[in-house]
Amino acid sequence: MSYVSNEKLPERIRRNLPVRAQTIFRKSFNNAExxxxxxxxxxxxxxxxxxxxxxxxxxxxxxxxxxNDKWVIKTIF
Structure with missing residues (x-):
């Protein structure tokens, strides 16, 4: 089941991940599929x-x- 847009992702993904992370998830999922x-x-x-x-x-x-229960981008030190 490929996802054509972030809006088509499962609600748990949309609710928990920032928009950029949603895009990474969607593209990775579709490529793996x-x-x-x-x-x-x-x-x-x-x-x-x-x-x-x-x-x-x-x-x-x-x-x-x-x-703290939120997905945040990793920073480079």
Whole structure:
């Protein structure tokens, strides 16, 4: 299930992530969905949605961190 816009993301994503992070999530999810559509490219018995979600959250965690229950951009020191 590809997401054509941030407005189509699940409410839990829209409610918890800043707009830029939503875009990262959406693009990462959609790319993973294309890349891992073939069952042979996935590990174990994970569904396409599970794999795509894991990859999307991994992309978020590279640039954002959770601070006081909010996702904030990581700063470079």
């Amino acid at each position: 294309k890349q891992y559509k073939n069952l042979n490219k996935r590990r174990g018995k994970a569904t396409l949605e599970e794999v795509s979600n894991k990859i999307a959250w991994s992309a978020i965690k590279k640039k954002y961190k959770k601070f």
